[in-house]
Each structure stands twice: as C-alpha cells, then as structure tokens.
Amino acid sequence: MKTIIILGSTGSIGTNTLDIVQRFPGEFRVAGLTAGNNIDKLEEQIRAFTPRVVAVSQEAAAVTLRQRCTGLPVEIVSGEAGIAQVASLPEAELVISAIVGAAGLVPTLTAIRSGKHIALANKEPMVMAGKLMQEEAHKHGVRIFPVDSEHSAIFQSLEGHRLEDVRRLILTASGGALWTVAKEELQHVTPERALKHPNWKMGSKITIDSATLMNKGLEVVEARWLFDIPESRIEVMVHRESIIHSLVEYEDRSMIAQLGLPDMRTPISYAMRYPERLPLDLPSLDLTAIGTLSFCKPDHDRFPCLNLGYESLRTGGTMPATMNAANEIAVDAFLNGGIRFIEIAEVIRQTMDAHTPKAVSSLEDALEADRWAREKAESLVHALPR
Ligand SMILES: NC(=O)c1ccc[n+]([C@@H]2O[C@H](COP(=O)([O-])OP(=O)(O)OC[C@H]3O[C@@H](n4cnc5c(N)ncnc54)[C@H](OP(=O)(O)O)[C@@H]3O)[C@@H](O)[C@H]2O)c1
Structure with missing residues (x-):
C-alpha cells in the first residue's frame, strides 16, 4: 500500500486522483489533502478518504471545516505553514502536486526537500524554478514523475x-x-x-x-x-x-x-504506481x-x-x-x-x-x-x- 498526499485535492487533477484511489482499494492510503477554500468538497473527501491532516489556504475556512468535522479523526490546519505541514507528512512517500499556478511552488519544493517522490501536474513551479527543483530532487533522492499528459x-x-x-x-x-x-x-x-x-x-x-x-x-x-x-x-x-x-x-x-x-486518469495512475500499470476500467x-x-x-x-x-x-x-x-x-x-x-x-x-x-x-x-x-x-x- 502506497501512502500519498494530494496538494490541490479539490481540483480537476485532485478529484481524478481520488477517483483512482477509490477504484483501487488497498493500493493507496491518503495521509493528507490540501485545497484553497472549497471546504464543501474537502469535507466530502475527508469523510470518504479519512486523511490524517488537511490544510486550507485561509484560517476562516479552517475554522468552519473544523466545526463541520467535529468528532472525525482529522487535524485541520491552514495557511502556507499548514500546507507545508501536509506536504511533508512523514508517513507519505508520494505527493501528487496538483495546486494550480505559482501557489504550488513552495509546497512542492517542501515535499521534495522532505524526500517525497512527486507526481507533478502543477507545471508552473517547473516553469518558475525548474533547475532548482531538479537540483533539490537530485540532492534528496526524489523522482519527479510527470502527470501532464504530454x-x-x-x-x-x-x-x-x-x-x-x-x-x-x-x-x-x-x-x-x-x-x-x-x-x-x-x-x-x-x-x-x-x-x-x-x-x-x-x-x-x-x-x-x-x-x-x-x-x-x-x-x-x-x-x-x-x-x-x-x-x-x-x-x-x-x-x-x-x-x-x-x-x-x-x-x-x-x-x-x-x-x-x-483521460487524465491514465497519466495520473502511471505516475502514482510507476512502473506498474493499473488496470483502469476505461474505454x-x-x-x-x-x-x-x-x-x-x-x-x-x-x-x-x-x-x-x-x-x-x-x-x-x-x-x-x-x-x-x-x-x-x-x-x-x-x-x-x-x-x-x-x-x-x-x-x-x-x-x-x-x-x-x-x-x-x-x-x-x-x-x-x-x-x-x-x-x-x-x-x-x-x-x-x-
Ligand atoms: N486539469 C487537467 O486535466 C490538467 C492536465 C495537465 C496539467 N494540469 C495542471 O495541474 C494543475 C492543477 O490543474 P487543475 O485543472 O486541476 O486546477 P483546478 O481544477 O483549478 O484545481 C486547483 C487546485 O488548487 C487549489 N488551489 C488554488 N489556488 C490555491 C492556493 N492559492 N493555495 C492552495 N491551493 C490552491 C484549488 O483549491 P480550491 O478548489 O479550494 O480552489 C484546487 O484544489 C495546474 O498546474 C495545471 O496546469 C492540469
């Protein structure tokens, strides 16, 4: 069983990733999720995938989410520090980097520096600091698996x-x-x-x-x-x-x-389970x-x-x-x-x-x-x- 973290779990790549997790019970365990402010979707994901720690961008959203998740075994944190905490959870080996835009740079780099392999959908950090990210990956023995279909x-x-x-x-x-x-x-x-x-x-x-x-x-x-x-x-x-x-x-x-x-589930699943290929039930x-x-x-x-x-x-x-x-x-x-x-x-x-x-x-x-x-x-x- 592979323990994963999804940065940007409420987005298009994030939800496709969770669809794969759901289709293959026993293959993946979700340790952490992060989102911007979509707490409705995040609450559904907390109930379905029982992550240990979840982060949102704003503390106000975290306060509401904590109220809604009272009694559930989840820690809810916020802000850059909270997202960095999730990106570096010690039990995870793979981080799906799926925040949109430059906002993903610091969390993705944090994950690399914590020694996590990366399934990279969030292309903007590679554009901003590709050389640095590759150097850091090399230094920390981390592999970056592309998710972008191309x-x-x-x-x-x-x-x-x-x-x-x-x-x-x-x-x-x-x-x-x-x-x-x-x-x-x-x-x-x-x-x-x-x-x-x-x-x-x-x-x-x-x-x-x-x-x-x-x-x-x-x-x-x-x-x-x-x-x-x-x-x-x-x-x-x-x-x-x-x-x-x-x-x-x-x-x-x-x-x-x-x-x-x-269908993004093909490249996402390849990055998640490399070098194995999961038997996806797609046309x-x-x-x-x-x-x-x-x-x-x-x-x-x-x-x-x-x-x-x-x-x-x-x-x-x-x-x-x-x-x-x-x-x-x-x-x-x-x-x-x-x-x-x-x-x-x-x-x-x-x-x-x-x-x-x-x-x-x-x-x-x-x-x-x-x-x-x-x-x-x-x-x-x-x-x-x-
Ligand atoms: N979608 C694809 O098929 C596809 C294919 C190839 C590559 N990509 C790349 O994958 C990345 C994600 O794309 P997407 O289409 O999945 O985007 P999306 O649907 O807009 O989802 C973006 C995710 O990032 C979160 N987020 C947005 N701003 C944030 C911030 N400031 N701090 C923390 N989290 C934030 C969003 O949270 P909220 O929901 O709370 O706003 C959401 O979870 C992009 O870099 C894109 O270029 C996507």
Missing part, C-alpha cells in the same frame, strides 16, 4: 532508450477552444467561449492557457527541465484529436509516441472508429504565447517565472472581464519586455521575480482602455 507520453516514450539517442521531443497541442477562430474575431471572444475545450475537462486557468497556447509555452519550459533537453530540440505540433499525447524522435529517425483517449482507444488523425503547425500570429515560452527559455534566469506570473494575472483579468482575450499575450509580452532577468539561485529569486511580475502585470491590466 510529458507522461514523452516519459513513456523514453523508457528503455538512451537520452543521448534522442533527436527531438515533439509536444502535441489540441489547439484549445479557439483554434478555428479568425484573428479579427479573437478580439470579441468571451471567457465562456474560451472555456469550451474540445477534448479535455480541466480547471479554468489551464483551459484558458490551452486557448492562448500559453499552456504549450509553459509545457516547453516544463519539458526542458523534466527531460534536461535544450529548447532548440523541443517542438510543438497541433493535433486536434488529442489521441497522440506526444512523441520522441531518435537519431535513427524512429519516432515513438504514446496514444490514448484523452479502449478504437483507432478504426476515429479513422483519421490530423496534424499541423502552430499559428504564431494568432497565438503568440507559445513563442513567449521559447523566448523565456532562451533568455533564461527569472524570465520564465516572470512570464508565468504575468500570465496568471492576465488570465485572471480575462476571466473576470477586465481585459480582452488578445490582451492576455500583450500583458505578458510587455511584462517580459520590462523585466531585467537574473539567475535563479534560490527559491527567493523565483519568488521575487514572481512578485515583481504580478505587480507589473497588474499595472498594465489597469492601464488598458476599457
């Missing part, structure tokens, strides 16, 4: 092969909700429309990232650090059907890919029913965010953290009706242009760049004409 596909396609034989990594992109929308029309896209992803059901932030293609920009940075390969050998290909989850090309021009229906992929798969190049004119990901890597240092923070502010502003869809890329671009990058030698360097970029992006959002 990176899981690459991880699986690399198995049994030599890294020095790899020529290119090819990340596939669905193109998101707006791939077929004309440039002029992108000006008027509403959040509701951008949130209609054709293939995946995910949290709102990553769904907007998919629509802008920033998700792929973040994933290029994530792949650079997960697989220790320069960005010049990481490519992106649009594949609308989300069946081929990514590919590796080797020096002999063989390509190895991983295929499957778009099989029937390629004869699909018939045709399509591929094309990304459109950088309509979706400039992908190139910002490459650019941030080429600049290096704190630039990826800056890009990530500006994106979080811009996406939030778009979702709240504060800016237009096309202005997301503009806010990120201008924040990056204003940034003077420095090396990320410590956690504080990444956090400082994050703080600076949030402030800058906020001011750009407010300066935009309504």
Whole structure:
C-alpha cells in the first residue's frame, strides 16, 4: 500500500486522483489533502478518504471545516505553514502536486526537500524554478514523475532508450477552444467561449492557457527541465484529436509516441504506481472508429504565447517565472472581464519586455521575480482602455 498526499485535492487533477484511489482499494492510503477554500468538497473527501491532516489556504475556512468535522479523526490546519505541514507528512512517500499556478511552488519544493517522490501536474513551479527543483530532487533522492499528459507520453516514450539517442521531443497541442477562430474575431471572444475545450475537462486557468497556447509555452519550459533537453530540440505540433499525447524522435529517425483517449486518469495512475500499470476500467482507444488523425503547425500570429515560452527559455534566469506570473494575472483579468482575450499575450509580452532577468539561485529569486511580475502585470491590466 502506497501512502500519498494530494496538494490541490479539490481540483480537476485532485478529484481524478481520488477517483483512482477509490477504484483501487488497498493500493493507496491518503495521509493528507490540501485545497484553497472549497471546504464543501474537502469535507466530502475527508469523510470518504479519512486523511490524517488537511490544510486550507485561509484560517476562516479552517475554522468552519473544523466545526463541520467535529468528532472525525482529522487535524485541520491552514495557511502556507499548514500546507507545508501536509506536504511533508512523514508517513507519505508520494505527493501528487496538483495546486494550480505559482501557489504550488513552495509546497512542492517542501515535499521534495522532505524526500517525497512527486507526481507533478502543477507545471508552473517547473516553469518558475525548474533547475532548482531538479537540483533539490537530485540532492534528496526524489523522482519527479510527470502527470501532464504530454510529458507522461514523452516519459513513456523514453523508457528503455538512451537520452543521448534522442533527436527531438515533439509536444502535441489540441489547439484549445479557439483554434478555428479568425484573428479579427479573437478580439470579441468571451471567457465562456474560451472555456469550451474540445477534448479535455480541466480547471479554468489551464483551459484558458490551452486557448492562448500559453499552456504549450509553459509545457516547453516544463519539458526542458523534466527531460534536461535544450529548447532548440523541443517542438510543438497541433493535433486536434488529442489521441497522440506526444512523441520522441531518435537519431535513427524512429519516432515513438504514446496514444490514448484523452483521460487524465491514465497519466495520473502511471505516475502514482510507476512502473506498474493499473488496470483502469476505461474505454479502449478504437483507432478504426476515429479513422483519421490530423496534424499541423502552430499559428504564431494568432497565438503568440507559445513563442513567449521559447523566448523565456532562451533568455533564461527569472524570465520564465516572470512570464508565468504575468500570465496568471492576465488570465485572471480575462476571466473576470477586465481585459480582452488578445490582451492576455500583450500583458505578458510587455511584462517580459520590462523585466531585467537574473539567475535563479534560490527559491527567493523565483519568488521575487514572481512578485515583481504580478505587480507589473497588474499595472498594465489597469492601464488598458476599457
Ligand atoms: N486539469 C487537467 O486535466 C490538467 C492536465 C495537465 C496539467 N494540469 C495542471 O495541474 C494543475 C492543477 O490543474 P487543475 O485543472 O486541476 O486546477 P483546478 O481544477 O483549478 O484545481 C486547483 C487546485 O488548487 C487549489 N488551489 C488554488 N489556488 C490555491 C492556493 N492559492 N493555495 C492552495 N491551493 C490552491 C484549488 O483549491 P480550491 O478548489 O479550494 O480552489 C484546487 O484544489 C495546474 O498546474 C495545471 O496546469 C492540469
């Protein structure tokens, strides 16, 4: 039995993870859960999975949750210290990192420094401080298993092969909700429309990232650090059907890919039980029913965010953290009706242009760049004409 902790248990990845736990009784024990403030879902999860410690962001939410859980054998804590306490519970060996955004950096790093293996869905910390996270993982004998479907596909396609034989990594992109929308029309896209992803059901932030293609920009940075390969050998290909989850090309021009229906439970369960494969009771992929798969190049004119990901890597240092923070502010502003869809890329671009990058030698360097970029992006959002 593997003892696990889920950071971000109330989200899309968190609930899919708990679905796997429920489907395989006897395989996993849940020691700790964390969430932002969704105490209704967290209470259900406490009753169903009996974690020993649970953390929420705000003490006010913890107070209510404690009242609701009176008599249950659970400790409820709050704030950054509470989330760090859960991330480092001594009895757990694996942490599913599924908080959204930069908020996951400190808890994920805390888990690494406590010697826990990581199933990494929360890509933003890898973008902010990928080199540091890998160094810390190495120092503490920790493995980081990718959960992102593209990176899981690459991880699986690399198995049994030599890294020095790899020529290119090819990340596939669905193109998101707006791939077929004309440039002029992108000006008027509403959040509701951008949130209609054709293939995946995910949290709102990553769904907007998919629509802008920033998700792929973040994933290029994530792949650079997960697989220790320069960005010049990481490519992106649009594949609308989300069946081929990514590919590796080797020096002999063989390509190895991983295929499957778009369901996050496959990559999550692989990261949770590596190297075993759990017998998931999901529909099989029937390629004869699909018939045709399509591929094309990304459109950088309509979706400039992908190139910002490459650019941030080429600049290096704190630039990826800056890009990530500006994106979080811009996406939030778009979702709240504060800016237009096309202005997301503009806010990120201008924040990056204003940034003077420095090396990320410590956690504080990444956090400082994050703080600076949030402030800058906020001011750009407010300066935009309504
Ligand atoms: N969803 C997918 O299929 C998918 C696929 C690949 C990668 N990912 C990555 O996985 C991560 C999670 O994505 P998601 O779609 O599951 O997001 P989500 O549905 O929005 O869930 C986010 C989780 O993080 C918690 N959270 C949010 N802000 C927090 C904060 N400041 N402090 C502590 N906890 C906080 C949320 O708690 P509340 O519910 O209380 O707000 C929730 O549990 C993202 O980095 C995303 O890019 C997701």
